[in-house]
Amino acid sequence: MSRVYLTRPLPEAVLTRARALFDEVEVRHDTAPLKIGQMRAALTLYDGVLPTLGDMFSAEVFRDAESPRCKVLANFGVGYNHIDVAAARAAGVMVTNTPGAVTDATADIAMTLILMSARRAGEGERLVRAGGWAGWHPTQMLGLHVTGKTVGIIGMGRIGQAIARRCHFGFGMNVIYYNRSEKDLGFDADRAETMQDLAAKADIVVVAVPGGVETHHLIGADLFSAMKPTAHFVNIARGDIVDEAALIAALGSGQIAGAGLDVYEHEPKVPDALRALENVVLLPHLGTAALEVREAMGLMAVENLSAALNGETPPNLIS
Template sequence: MKRILLTRPLPDRVVEAARDLFEIEMREENTPLKPGQMRGALALYDGILPTLGDMFSVEVFAEAENCRCRILSNFGVGYNHIDTAAARGVGIAVTNTPGAVTDATADIAMTLILMSARRAGEGERMLRAGRWSGWNPTQMLGLHVTGRTVGIIGMGRIGHAIARRCHFGFGMKVVYHNRSPKSVEFEARQLETPEAVAAEADFVVVAVPGGTETRHLIGQGVFAAMKPTAHFINIARGDVVDEAALIAALQSGRIAGAGLDVYEQEPLVPEALRALENVTLLPHLGTAALEVREAMGLMAVDNLRAFFAGETPPNLVN
């Protein structure tokens, strides 16, 4: 029976499914693996089920050419924490869990759009602090969402799901930027650059994958192009955004607000961001629903099952 390491505690249903197929060991800690632990795991296990924060870098794979591990079945759609080229170089397959995360992540994007536009976080803080003096006609006026323009940067599965919610649920106009031509089944316009999207949108939503190609894709140029009444939303990866440029845009009032579920140096969130009232901060809740995490885990287990059965895993990325 193949020996598999689960690098974090997972839902019971996922653990049971893995145990039915493999000899498993599950870490009790919710902290990322350290480099030495990753090297040890590559030597000791036939497969590893890692997740966000387990930084399988080129240095980790440097001495792994003849290691026991043959597959990293990532728990999550994003896999920029794994150097897939280095893994492939030592004969290790990498898989991910697309599809299962799409709707949950799109829902969090809508949560952030609404919270940022309607100043929900700020209002809750005021109420909890005992500073609410009662309703009045000019209190905490925010931005009406219905009928506005949303700009999607990255029209993949998640970007498309967000655009659908905005268009059909809130009557919003949709503009978007995608690296390749992409058509959608409702009225929307594809624009040439993120800056062009930023100039037209009331809400700029980032939904691109992480990695070296998209690091700091969103920076001063995008924020400078945005309307001063516009809001910025990130549900992608933290390092897609130049966090310092975002902080400067928020502090100066260059943009009206932001809603963030991810950060450049997770779990560290700069004090400058935490001090701002015009930003909504969530602790990476994108897929945090039990049925979604179960679906992700079962998909990761099925990738392992297929691989060790001699089949091509359903979600092979390298």
């Protein structure tokens, strides 16, 4: 008998598929992250768990989990820095994720933020909603023209490449990137030697690297000081990749022109100092927030669960 636990409400199509595959499916209807006691209980009570962002399956959670009933954590999302993969492996628990399903939707949000920040769309909407718009005039709210500019992308995995294609083919932008290895994108793109070199040349800097210990505060004052004062910064990766205090300082001093953020260092907490700035666009982690995308993610996670519990290698195994 297979018993699985879904730690958040999921689209109905996902629940229907899960109920067809498993004997017992328990869905937690609270949208807040699991607490440590709940995670420890889940390892004991279920054969498989479908967790997501915020469910911090740390080494502490696995510390006393000797031969747990749970055999797989099928993460809902491509990022899995909230799961200690090594600790899970040591406890005999597989970890999977949902790559591919999130790529285009996340790249679309990057483009949304690029355009909103460069063209001051958030600021403009607030002006209209507040009743402060006096009418069109030739020098009103002048922003950055995106077409033909240079985008610098930090991280050239699936999502970084999808952003690059949109920028190049959709907006005629020059693409430069910083990545550990050279990438063949099918069009001209220059690989920067350092992030600072990229920042100095780019009109828009986009972060698309995975979260985790290696990338914690990868972006900070050094990068912002290398950027043009007319440049914009966009983060659609993980919030703690960016030193949020350094970003607030750069925006507040005019060191950079603007920013667009879909993620935050201490999400869902957004500092008052950041919310008070006019030159930053703030979205509530909308990267994959489309029904068909969330369905695809959920179905992929469910198939990972099913494979693991049937003694097969899950298609998206991390460990």
